Amino acid sequence: MLTYPNLISALRLLLVPVFAILLIQGQDTWALGVLAVSGASDWLDGKLARALDQGSRLGELLDPAADRLFILVTLVVLAVRDVVPLWLVAVIVGRDLLLTVVLAVLVKTQIGPLPVHFVGKAGTFALLYAFPLLLLAQWPGTVGLVAGIVGWAFAWWGVALYWLAAAVYLFQAVRELRRRRDAAATAGGGTS
Structure with a gap:
């Protein structure tokens, strides 16, 4: 369970509230930076899971959960901001x-x-x-x-x-x- 890909996915989940707060506060540049880091980590966790043969059921659940959460939070905040x-x-x-x-x-x-x-x-x-x-x-x-x-x-x-x-x-x-x-x-x- 404590594999590099799972830790990266967990970190991505922790970035969701940081991203939301930055976006709500209008700190768009920092929010975009967090989103870029999240996107890179999404690519990296999959790449590491395959390269290190560390695929897991937890990783299969964490990765799409982080994606869905980022999509939901981003959508809601962008709608609140009339974007x-x-x-x-x-x-x-x-x-x-x-x-x-x-x-x-x-x-x-x-x-x-x-x-x-x-x-x-x-x-x-x-x-x-x-x-x-x-x-x-x-x-x-x-x-x-x-x-x-x-x-x-x-x-x-x-x-x-x-x-x-x-x-x-x-x-x-x-x-x-x-x-x-x-x-x-x-x-x-x-x-x-």
Whole structure:
């Protein structure tokens, strides 16, 4: 449990409140720095886990938890600051709530969480790039203009990929639940 990748993921989780406070206080440059460190640590923990063969179930849970928390906190604070519209918060948080319910059903039926799909990782990646760019879009001049255009492009791609990943996860969940039901019916002597 005390592996380098897990410690890095735990540190990333600890950076979430630091990031939120900086963002709320309007210290955007420092907040962007924390976000950059978080992004680098997200890459580093995965790289170390593979290189050192230190992958773990805890790491599989910590890494996406840190990503989701950063996305949620960033979204809420950016919405409070009127940087992003509330509909964007609703679309992203709604997807996560839906998958939380699906996960609860899977855990209750002892299937457990399904593996993370590449599309979901790509959606998370796009959103984690979109938010700092949308924050930079508040700056005057060319930097703000370019950051806004690129940030919204990442946001739209991120939302699309996020929901596509949700559809893939729902399909996998239904397939696993049907497989479990069919196995139970077969074991119980039932016929289909």
